[in-house]
Each structure stands twice: as structure tokens, then as C-alpha cells.
Amino acid sequence: MIALAVxxxxxxxxGVAALAGVSLExxxxxxxxxxxxxxxxxxxxxxxxxxNVMPSSGRIRLFGQDITQLRSDRRARLGLARTFQIxxxxxxxxxxxxxxxxxxxxxxxxxxxxxxxSSHRSLDDQAHRLLDQWGLAGTxxxxxxxxSYGEQRQLELVLAxxxxxxxxxxxEPTAGLSPAETSRVVAMVQALxxxxxxxxxxxxxxxxxxxADRIAVMxxxxxxxxxxxAAIRANPQVTEIYLGAE
Amino acid sequence: xxxxxxxxxxxxIGMLLFLLAAGLxxxxxxxxxxxxxxxxxxxxxxxxxxxxxxxxxxxxLALLAAAAAIALLGAVIERFVLxxxxxxxxxxxxLTFGFLFIFADLSLWIWGxxxxxxxxxxxxxxxxxxxxxxxxxxxxxxIAVGLVVAGALWWFQEHTRLGTMLRAGVDDxxxxxxxxxxxxxxxxxxxxxxxxxxALGGVLAAPILSLxxxxxxxxxxxxxxxxxxxxxxxxxxxxxxxxxxxxLDDFGKAFFPQFALFTVFVPMAFILVVRPTGLxxxx
Amino acid sequence: xxxxxxSIVVCVVFVALMLALPHMVRPYYVGLATxxxxxxxxxxxxxxxxxYTGLASLGHAAFFGVAAYAVALLIxxxxxxGWIAFPAALVASTVTGAxxxxxxxxxxxxxxxxxxxxxxQVVWSVAFGWRSFTNGDDGMPGVARPNFGWSLEGxxxxxxxxxxxxxxxxLLLLAIVKSPFGRALRGIRExxxxxxxxGYDVWRYQFVAFVLAASFAGLAGALYAYFNRxxxxxxxxxxxxxxALIMVILGGAGTLVGPAIGAALIVFLEDYVSSLxxxxxxxxxxxxxxxxxxxxxxxxxxxxDYRQRRFEP
Numbered sequence: 115m116i117a118l119a120v121x122x123x124x125x126x127x128x129g130v131a132a133l134a135g136v137s138l139e140x141x142x143x144x145x146x147x148x149x150x151x152x153x154x155x156x157x158x159x160x161x162x163x164x165x166n167v168m169p170s171s172g173r174i175r176l177f178g179q180d181i182t183q184l185r186s187d188r189r190a191r192l193g194l195a196r197t198f199q200i201x202x203x204x205x206x207x208x209x210x211x212x213x214x215x216x217x218x219x220x221x222x223x224x225x226x227x228x229x230x231x232s233s234h235r236s237l238d239d240q241a242h243r244l245l246d247q248w249g250l251a252g253t254x255x256x257x258x259x260x261x262s263y264g265e266q267r268q269l270e271l272v273l274a275x276x277x278x279x280x281x282x283x284x285x286e287p288t289a290g291l292s293p294a295e296t297s298r299v300v301a302m303v304q305a306l307x308x309x310x311x312x313x314x315x316x317x318x319x320x321x322x323x324x325x326a327d328r329i330a331v332m333x334x335x336x337x338x339x340x341x342x343x344a345a346i347r348a349n350p351q352v353t354e355i356y357l358g359a360e
Numbered sequence: 361x362x363x364x365x366x367x368x369x370x371x372x373i374g375m376l377l378f379l380l381a382a383g384l385x386x387x388x389x390x391x392x393x394x395x396x397x398x399x400x401x402x403x404x405x406x407x408x409x410x411x412x413x414x415x416x417x418x419x420x421l422a423l424l425a426a427a428a429a430i431a432l433l434g435a436v437i438e439r440f441v442l443x444x445x446x447x448x449x450x451x452x453x454x455l456t457f458g459f460l461f462i463f464a465d466l467s468l469w470i471w472g473x474x475x476x477x478x479x480x481x482x483x484x485x486x487x488x489x490x491x492x493x494x495x496x497x498x499x500x501x502x503i504a505v506g507l508v509v510a511g512a513l514w515w516f517q518e519h520t521r522l523g524t525m526l527r528a529g530v531d532d533x534x535x536x537x538x539x540x541x542x543x544x545x546x547x548x549x550x551x552x553x554x555x556x557x558x559a560l561g562g563v564l565a566a567p568i569l570s571l572x573x574x575x576x577x578x579x580x581x582x583x584x585x586x587x588x589x590x591x592x593x594x595x596x597x598x599x600x601x602x603x604x605x606x607x608l609d610d611f612g613k614a615f616f617p618q619f620a621l622f623t624v625f626v627p628m629a630f631i632l633v634v635r636p637t638g639l640x641x642x643x
Numbered sequence: 644x645x646x647x648x649x650s651i652v653v654c655v656v657f658v659a660l661m662l663a664l665p666h667m668v669r670p671y672y673v674g675l676a677t678x679x680x681x682x683x684x685x686x687x688x689x690x691x692x693x694x695y696t697g698l699a700s701l702g703h704a705a706f707f708g709v710a711a712y713a714v715a716l717l718i719x720x721x722x723x724x725g726w727i728a729f730p731a732a733l734v735a736s737t738v739t740g741a742x743x744x745x746x747x748x749x750x751x752x753x754x755x756x757x758x759x760x761x762x763x764q765v766v767w768s769v770a771f772g773w774r775s776f777t778n779g780d781d782g783m784p785g786v787a788r789p790n791f792g793w794s795l796e797g798x799x800x801x802x803x804x805x806x807x808x809x810x811x812x813x814l815l816l817l818a819i820v821k822s823p824f825g826r827a828l829r830g831i832r833e834x835x836x837x838x839x840x841x842g843y844d845v846w847r848y849q850f851v852a853f854v855l856a857a858s859f860a861g862l863a864g865a866l867y868a869y870f871n872r873x874x875x876x877x878x879x880x881x882x883x884x885x886x887a888l889i890m891v892i893l894g895g896a897g898t899l900v901g902p903a904i905g906a907a908l909i910v911f912l913e914d915y916v917s918s919l920x921x922x923x924x925x926x927x928x929x930x931x932x933x934x935x936x937x938x939x940x941x942x943x944x945x946x947x948d949y950r951q952r953r954f955e956p
Contacts, residue, residue: 164840190842202840204833215830218823219841277842394753441932450699451935453756454892457701457885458931465925577881581764584757592753621768628761629746636749 116178117142117281117311118163123172125158132158133169134335143308147322148315149346150332151355156315157199159332160283163313164196165189176281190219193280197270197287199315203258209269210254213241213276220277241276248272248302264295271302275310282306284314288321300324331355365493366610372499372568374606375506379561380579381586381598382513383554389593390550392449393442396456398558399580400463405430405559406571407471410478419481426563427556434555435548442551443544460576468573475572478563502564509557510599517595582609585624589631591641600639661806665799674870675914677802679907681866684809686890686902687816688859693888694897695820696852697832701756702763703860703887705743708879710736710861711868712770715783725789732865733858739766740857744850760881767879782875786868795869805866812862816899819855828852829897860887882924886913889927893934895941904942 118140125133133155140146148156161167163174165186174182181189204212217240245251250268253261261269267287274282287303288296296318303325306312316322322329329346331339339349346352380402387395408429409422416422437459445451484501487494517523561579562571569575582605590601605624612623631638665673689703713735717728747758770777777783788795795801819825827848830838835845868874877883886909894905909930916926938945 166836166840185839187839187842187844190840196840198837198840202834202837204830204837207829207833211826211829214823215826215838215843216841218827219838219843273837273841388753392753394756441936445935449752451939453699453701454888454931454935457888458928458935461882461885461924461928461931463928465922465928468924469922577764581761584761588754588757588761621765621772625762625765628758632746632749632758636754 115142116140117144117176118313119173119175120159120163121173121175123159123162123174124170125155125162125167126170131335133162133172135172136332136335136337138330138337138340140311140313142311145303145312145314145325145327147326147329148313148332149317149319149322149329149352153334154332155335156332157285158335160196160285160313160315164194164283190277190279194283195274195277195279195281196283197274197285199285199289201263201266201270203266203269203273205257205259207258208254209245209250209256209258209261210238210241212258212269212273213244213254214238216273216276217241217244220279244272244276248275249298264291264298267291267295267299268302271299275306278310280309280311282310282312284312286315286317288316288318296321362493364490365495366614367607368495368499368503370607370610371603372502372606373609374603375502376561376565377582377586377606378506378599378602379509379557379564380583381590381602382509382595383557383561384583385587385590385593385595385598386513386557387551387554388587391547393452393456393551394449394592395551395554396453396580397437397459397463398456398554398583399576399578400460400467401430401434401555401558402562402565402579403571403576404433404463404467404562405556406478406562406566406575407467408559409563410471410476410566410571413478419484422478423560423563426559430559431552431556435552438548438551443547460580464573464576467576471571473573475570476566477570478566480567498567502568505564509560510595513595581621582624585628587638588628589638591638594638594640597638597640665802670798673798673802675910677798677805677870678867679910680805680809681863681870682887682890682906682910683903684812684866685860685863685887686894686906687813687899688856688863689887690891690896690899690902691816691820691828691859692852692856693891694895694899694902695825695832696828696849698849698853699756699888700747700759700856700884701881701888702743702759702761702884703856704879704881704883705763705766706736706740706857706860707864707867707883707887708770708874708876709739709766710864711874711878712777712783714865714868715786715874716777718786719783725787725791729789729865732868733861736861736864737854737858740854740861741850743857744853748846748849748853760884763879763884764881767876767881770879771876777876780876782873784873786872786874788869788872801870805870808862808866812859813899813903816859820899824848824851832897882927885927885931889931889934891941893930893938893941895943898941898943901941901943 116139120136120138123133123136124131136155136159148159150156158167162169165181165184165188169182172182173180176189176192176194179192181192204215214237217237242254245254248268248271250265250272253265258266258269267290271284271287274284284303287299291299300321303312303314314322314325316325323343326343328340328342330337331346331349331352333355338355339346339352341349380398383401384395384398387393405426409426412422412425413419441455442452445455480498484498487496488500586598586601586605589604590597590599604627608623608627616623664676685703685707689700692698692700692703710732713732714728717723717731723731743759743762746762747755750758771779773779788801793800795804820828827838827843831843831845831848839845864878867878890905890909891902892905893908894903895901912926913923916923934941940948
């Protein structure tokens with residue numbers, strides 16, 4: 115079964131083609147890493163998949179359902195979650211409140227305003243368990259903007275997985291992290307349930323090869339290579355882009 | 361022929377609105393400040409012009425004095441108060457709101473509560489014969505002034521480096537400084553120019569509308585409607601929006617006199633439903 | 644633990660004082676206290692919108708005034724009694740809130756500010772200009788207080804009535820902000836995109852918050868109409884909206900109790916200043932500037948900062 119199918123997706127920003135006809139298919143449970151130099155269109159692709167940007171043409175199907183015209187919150191309720199390249203958290207809320215919001219958001223009921231009172235306690239427990247499980251034990255009462263950058267990136271990830279999404283989009287999860295923090299994030303991603311499909315944008319080649327089942331390389335809005343680690347390493351176009359870029 | 365008269369009236373009022381809205385848009389476009397004190401700049405500018413007219417009888421001097429005084433006032437406010445909250449929306453709003461009330465009270469104190477009108481300058485008095493009617497030359501003068509100012513602003517925006525920056529809506533002070541532009545001076549300058557435009561509007565309006573306590577709020581509302589319709593931060597939007605609102609206001613007053621503000625409400629509601637960022641607004 | 648007990652003690656003392664007030668001060672001050680309580684509700688309703696949802700409205704008086712006018716019009720023009728006028732006023736302000744929300748929520752930030760400002764002034768202009776219906780600038784005197792069994796004509800009786808009504812409303816507001824719905828509003832205030840990405844229909848939450856805020860403002864407006872036994876266009880003017888806004892900011896946005904305190908302070912100050920001079924607007928504007936420069940998080944913010952500095956070096 116295909117988790118995500120992108121059909122000839124294009125996006126123009128006033129004459130500039132950020133995406134020039136991208137097509138890819140990701141199977142359920144697959145870990146796909148998206149590589150490419152800056153400006154290749156990776157984040158634009160993410161925005162199009164998550165609904166933050168509407169494509170100029172093309173189609174996107176999530177588990178067989180056409181989501182091309184759906185708003186981002188609708189897609190989230192269908193099981194799509196993402197992290198942002200620039201940390202996008204709730205600065206003045208506590209970590210606990212943030213996680214409770216993340217859990218509550220995935221409830222899936224469109225008119226959900228007040229979940230049943232009986233679930234208050236269990237939601238709290240669920241939140242604490244998530245924090246303990248993913249390396250943020252004891253931070254529940256702390257205010258988000260007082261966390262360290264590394265902790266914030268971890269929280270960003272926890273918020274995305276709190277709702278048990280079916281498709282997870284990670285936008286440069288290790289950007290700006292120390293080697294120790296990077297290993298922790300890599301371990302987190304590797305520990306995620308195998309039925310969760312994950313698409314990752316990465317700049318760090320080592321991380322990319324460590325996490326990926328398959329890799330896709332983008333350049334100037336197009337997909338120029340796709341395959342496993344060996345295939346990508348052997349691809350002359352890829353080496354040219356990366357050597358040329360350096 | 362009566363239609364032509366109404367259209368010309370609408371355009372004349374529209375030009376006044378343009379002066380107001382252009383200032384508002386200019387300030388917002390560069391500094392992301394919604395300047396609520398703008399209404400005060402209009403009214404106090406008008407009052408200063410009135411006082412100068414009363415003392416010297418010179419309309420030209422009134423215009424100059426009002427523009428200069430309000431430009432200075434604007435520069436001081438920007439430099440010493442608003443500067444601290446460059447990127448925070450709510451504090452800026454609160455500050456400019458506060459000044460709006462302070463100036464409202466002060467102008468009532470200084471110039472009293474009776475509505476006043478400024479006498480039309482003699483060279484511009486009289487009317488141009490049009491069919492059976494005579495059309496006031498002063499209003500034609502207003503239209504001319506509006507076109508000149510629009511032209512000057514457009515030229516500045518298209519043909520100077522500063523203008524290009526404004527058009528691009530420079531958000532990054534670093535880039536601006538790299539281009540060799542003194543950002544803090546630019547901000548003060550633009551704020552002063554925006555304020556001066558409002559003041560000019562106030563003096564120019566004084567011979568046909570009156571100056572009264574509350575005119576600052578009324579002017580501010582109309583300026584808001586213009587930028588909502590035309591798009592905040594766009595010069596073209598300010599002009600088109602101003603003309604539209606001016607025409608609607610005039611026709612509204614002619615055909616539905618009790619509901620004048622209502623006919624101004626209609627285009628705003630329409631734009632919000634159809635194109636919320638305004639005709640030429642960004643994003 | 645002492646923190647919680649301390650808070651409970653303060654609450655109990657406060658409630659006791661409020662209940663005993665009419666026996667402690669002159670009727671004039673009972674009336675002033677009544678006004679403070681009414682505006683505390685008005686300010687708290689705006690706090691729901693501004694402090695909790697992050698939507699800064701410059702036109703909140705529209706709902707306050709619409710309810711007040713609904714009361715006056717129904718009583719004076721339609722001869723309707725208190726049992727109907729009061730709830731009808733709430734319906735009127737709620738519906739107005741919904742209509743304004745539909746338009747204003749088409750935009751954000753500065754546009755939202757301008758739209759709420761402009762729409763409220765439009766409503767004001769209707770009240771001001773439609774003389775045949777609303778008496779225009781002269782306003783509508785002679786609004787009789789409702790008679791729900793006990794007469795509310797007396798200062799003390801009306802004080803207790805307002806205290807009871809606003810007390811219940813305040814508890815309701817507290818429940819709302821502490822609920823998951825309230826948490827979602829705060830999330831929206833912090834990051835709309837993040838909430839959207841988590842699956843929340845942000846517009847819907849903002850809409851409901853706006854309508855709730857309008858309803859509670861309407862409740863305050865109806866009470867005010869009864870309090871003054873008079874309704875005038877100034878209830879709808881931007882100056883009234885500005886007073887509500889500074890009450891929230893002065894007290895501390897996003898705390899509910901802060902705006903209530905802010906309201907009491909501003910009402911008291913206006914009463915005091917107006918007895919000395921006509922330049923209330925000058926004072927109001929200055930408060931805006933001073934609060935923004937020196938206490939942007941309001942009095943509650945100052946207290947919180949002070950305690951943090953004292954107890955957590």
C-alpha cells in the first residue's frame with residue numbers, strides 16, 4: 115500500500131518554479147530521506163504535502179485519498195504530522211500544555227471543543243508518558259521558551275508524534291544540534307514504530323544514510339535521483355551537485 | 361451634468377483620502393506600524409493651518425507650517441517613543457492609540473469645541489463654468505494636488521534606491537544597512553513624511569469640510585477603510601481605494617444622507633468577503 | 644502549599660468584603676462599586692479575546708453597546724418587560740458578535756485591528772445618526788430596572804444583583820479558560836500555524852472565542868443600561884472600546900483577574916479625574932503610553948516579576 119503519492123507536483127512563485135513537476139511514491143513504513151542543496155525545493159515540497167502551500171498543479175494522495183485541495187488541519191486529522199525547519203512551538207505555554215494540545219488535536223472529531231471530562235486524567239498520564247519516553251522527563255512544568263535549543267527541537271518532534279500520525283514529515287530535525295543531540299534525535303527516529311511512514315529532509319549526509327531506507331535527491335525543483343544508499347552514492351549527477359555546490 | 365459634478369466631488373474627496381491613506385500605507389509598508397495617531401496628524405495639522413491662516417492670511421504658509429510642524433512632531437514620536445517597539449505589534453498600537461487620545465484632548469483644549477472652517481484662499485475661490493453650473497476651482501485644485509503628490513510618490517518609489525527598498529518592504533535591517541542606508545534615519549524620515557501628508561490633508565480639507573473634535577477619529581476610520589479596500593502597504597492601492605471610497609462617500613451622502621458611514625461600510629464588507637488583503641495588498 | 648491556602652484565604656476575604664460593602668460605605672461608593680463590577684465583566688470578556696486568543700480588537704464596545712441599546716429599545720419602544728429584554732439583549736450582542744467575527748476574521752493582525760475599529764464605529768454612527776429610532780446624541784433615558792420578584796430600584800439591591808450575575812459570569816469564564824478549549828485558544832495565541840499543523844480548525848476556535856467574548860460583553864452592556872437607567876451612543880464609541888482595552892492591558896492580559904482589577908482602577912480613576920477636570924482623555928492617553936512603556940504585562944505581570952525576583956534568585 116502506498117502511504118504518500120505525489121503526482122507531477124508543480125509550484126510557481128511569481129514566475130519562479132520552486133517545484134517543477136515532482137513525482138514520488140512512498141510505501142507504508144518506509145523511511146525516505148530527501149536530499150538536495152539549498153533552494154532545491156525540499157521545504158516547498160513539504161509545505162505542499164502538509165497543506166501550508168497550495169500547489170500550482172499536480173496531485174497529492176495520502177493513503178489513497180486525494181488531499182491536494184484540503185486545508186492543513188484537515189490533513190493533520192487524517193494522520194499527517196510535521197515538524198518545522200524553524201522551531202514552531204508555543205513560547206509561553208508549558209511543555210505539558212503543549213503536549214496535551216498535540217494529543218488533543220489528533221482526536222479527529224471536527225467539532226471537538228471540549229473532550230469528555232473523564233479523559234482529563236488519562237490525557238495527563240499519556241502526556242507524561244510521552245515526555246518520559248522521548249527524553250523530556252521532568253520538563254512538564256517548564257515554560258517552552260526557557261528550554262534549551264536542543265530540548266526545543268526534541269519537543270518539536272514529540273508534538274509531531276504525540277498524535278500517533280501515519281505519515282510524519284521531519285524538516286531538518288538535526289539542524290543546529292550538537293553531535294550528542296544529533297545522536298539522540300537519530301535514536302528517537304529509529305525508535306519510532308515501524309508502521310509509521312517517515313519523510314525526512316536532511317543536510318547531514320551521515321544522518322541521512324543512517325536513517326534512510328531509500329533516498330530522493332532534489333535539484334532546482336526536480337527529483338533527479340532516487341534509490342537506496344548505494345545507488346545514490348554511485349550516481350554521478352548527485353556527486354556533481356554536491357561537489358559543485360561546495 | 362449633475363453626474364459629472366458628483367464624480368468630480370468624489371474624486372476631490374478621494375484625493376484628500378489619498379493623502380491620508382498614502383501616509384498610513386507608507387509608514388506601515390516600511391515599518392510595520394499601524395499608526396493610529398494618524399488621525400491626530402490630520403486634525404492638528406488642520407488646526408495649525410487654521411491658526412496660521414488667521415494670523416497671516418496666507419494659505420501657502422499655512423500648508424507649509426502645518427506640514428513642517430507635524431513632520432517634526434511625527435519624527436519626535438518615532439525617534440523617542442515608537443523606536444523601542446519596532447517589531448511588537450500590540451505595543452505600537454497601544455502607543456499610537458494613546459497619542460491619539462492625548463492629542464484629541466489637547467486640540468480640544470487649545471482650539472475649542474466649535475467646528476471651524478478655513479476660508480478658501482482668494483486665488484482659488486470662484487468656479488469654473490460647466491454647462492449650467494459652475495464647479496468650484498478649489499476642488500479642482502485638490503484633484504491637481506492629489507495627482508501631483510501621487511506622481512511624486514510614484515516616481516520616488518520607482519526611480520530611487522530608497523523607493524525600491526520601500527516597495528520591496530524591507531524587513532531586514534541588515535540588508536538595508538549593507539546597501540548603505542541609514543535605517544534609523546530612514547524610519548524617522550518616512551514616519552515624518554507620512555505624518556506631513558496627513559497634515560497637508562487636514563489643511564487642504566479645512567476649506568470644504570470643517571475641523572471639529574472627533575474629526576481625527578472620522579478621518580482615521582476613512583483612512584482605514586481606504587487601506588482595507590486598497591491594500592495596506594500599496595501606493596496604488598491607496599490611490600484606487602481612496603478614489604473608490606471618495607466616490608462612494610459622495611454618492612452615499614447624495615442618495616442616502618442618514619447612512620453615510622453605512623455606504624462606506626459596504627465596500628469594506630465586500631472586499632473582506634472577496635479579497636481580504638485588499639485590491640493590491642500583499643499576502 | 645502555602646501558595647494555595649494563601650489564594651483561598653484572599654478569595655474568601657475578598658468575597659466577604661464584596662458582600663459587606665453596602666454596609667461599610669456610602670451609597671455613592673456602592674454605586675461606583677457596581678460600576679466597577681460591571682466593567683470588570685466587560686474587561687474580562689475582552690481578555691478572553693485578547694489575552695487568551697491573541698486577537699486584539701479595537702471595537703469591543705460594539706457588543707457592549709448593542710446589548711444596552713437592545714434593552715433600551717425593547718423596554719422603551721416595545722414596552723417589553725425585563726424577563727424578555729435581558730435575554731434578548733444577550734442574543735443581540737451575540738448575533739452582532741457573530742456577524743463582526745465573520746468579517747473581521749477574514750484577516751489578521753493590523754487588518755483585524757482596523758476592521759474591528761471601523762465596524763464598531765459604523766455601529767456607533769447608526770446609533771448616533773438614526774435619530775428617529777435611537778434619539779441620536781440625546782440618548783434614551785428612562786430605562787426601568789427589571790423586577791424579578793425583588794425590586795432592583797435601590798442601590799444596594801441592584802449592587803447585589805450585579806454581584807451575583809457577574810460572579811456567575813466570572814466563574815463561567817474561568818471554567819472556559821481552564822478547559823481544553825481554553826488551552827486551545829492559548830495555543831492559537833502562541834502559534835496559529837502550529838495549531839493548524841496539529842489538526843485544529845483555528846478559524847472555528849477564534850470564531851467561537853469572539854462570539855463568547857461578545858456575549859459576555861453584551862451581558863455587561865445590559866447591566867450597564869439598567870445601572871444608568873440610560874443608554875447613549877457613547878456606549879458604542881471607540882473611546883469606550885479604548886477604555887476596555889486599557890483595563891485589560893493595565894491589569895495584565897491573559898489572567899482574567901488582572902483585567903478585573905484594571906477595570907476597577909480605571910473606573911475609579913475616571914470618576915476621580917472627572918470630578919477635577921474635563922481632561923479625562925488626556926489622562927487615558929497618558930495611561931496608555933505609560934503602561935506600554937513601563938508595565939507592558941500589566942499589574943499582574945509586575946507582581947509576578949517581583950515575586951520571581953524575590954523568591955528565585
